[in-house]
Amino acid sequence: MDPIAASAGRQDENILIEKAKKGDFEAYGQLVERYERKIYRLARNITQSNEDAEDVLQDAFLKAYEHLDGFQGQARFYTWLVRIAVNESLMKLRKRKSDRSVSLDENIETDEEPIAREIAVWDNPEKQYSRAEMKQVLDEAITSLKPIFRVVFILRDVEELSTEETAETLGLSIAAVKSRLLRARLQLREKLTRTFKRKGDQILGYV
Amino acid sequence: MVTCKDFLREISEFLDDRADPQLQSELKAHITQCPNCWVILDTTLKTIQVYKGMEPQELPEGVHGQLMKALEKRCAAKTKKAQPPPTAQK
Structure with a gap:
């Protein structure tokens, strides 16, 4: 706008x-x-x-x-x-x-290195998939994230709140928001790449 | 020198342009030389874009009406509460 x-x-x-x-x-x-x-x-x-x-x-x-x-x-x-x-x-x-994975306070700031397994290009999935199919793919990918990652991704990348606003809304530190956002983005990228990649386009994989 | 592991650790900050300027330019230099990291950056950016472009969902039928009805009720209660109690007539 x-x-x-x-x-x-x-x-x-x-x-x-x-x-x-x-x-x-x-x-x-x-x-x-x-x-x-x-x-x-x-x-x-x-x-x-x-x-x-x-x-x-x-x-x-x-x-x-x-x-x-x-x-x-x-x-x-x-x-x-x-x-x-x-x-x-x-x-x-x-x-x-019954859902034990919903605590936002859960300490997930581990030293574990972020990894990327799926390395392949993809373009304009909107042209290959109907709106309903796209919605299903995006829904399934986001549902597979732990709530602690999902909520941060939604606030930052879908609702476009700033890092500071997201931290304040969720009662998290700025560092925790950044760390969770990184993991959420990479996990979603991994899942979408698996679905959207063109066949035979895999480059090397695993960074 | 920035390695692929460093790049992956910083990719989010790089995308948000929040890494410090020195690091930002080192990361930028890395992707010009590393096709793998370039692809990871490109597909991460596309991932964010497809979610950003998601259309807000249509509300299921009847939900808007129910919401407005509940609000109207609450609004009436609030207005009633805000009015001073009637004074007793002598």
Whole structure:
């Protein structure tokens, strides 16, 4: 988006927020319509469940509405909303007691060297795969990541939060965010390369 | 001299342009000489791009309506709470 359009969009958003703070339900409805699909995608990506994502969507917008007076406008509204939705999503994950891999506090900062096994070029998978097939490939790859990697990747590379915002949202150190992002990016690269590489294009492999 | 292992360790910082300038230029020099690392860099960048380009999902049917209904209810409760209690008539 060009800077002028972005600035106009933000001004328009600030007006909607001010109106909503004064109890204008329609104005809040417009904010909901603007972001509900992105928040649903975020929640679905983290929880990997349609049902949980629907709950998170509702809870996040209700909570944001309740605390709208506390929104000071220093951060972007969307970033503020993302923080609420991430917390709600993590609560859902933690509630799944059978899933022991959901602790974000887990110490995974090991000395283990990152590795790359699949070394092959690929181009424009969008041209070879239908939208539904692409979605399935991307979903499967991201689902295979541990939540501690998945959440960091989603916030940094899909939602485009800064390293600092991601660290603050997740209560992690900057070093932990960087380390997890590196591992998440490389693991996803590995999986997508396995799917998208052209046959016979493998170079050497294993760095 | 930057090795392939160093490059892999720093690839994320390199992509985000957050490595220190000296290291950044050494990493840049490395990929001009190492086809493997160039491919890893290229496919990591493409991996990020395909996820970034993911369309936000359509909401399942009825979810938007349910959300708006819940919000309307909460909004009404909030407005009611904000109103001062009626004064007792003498």
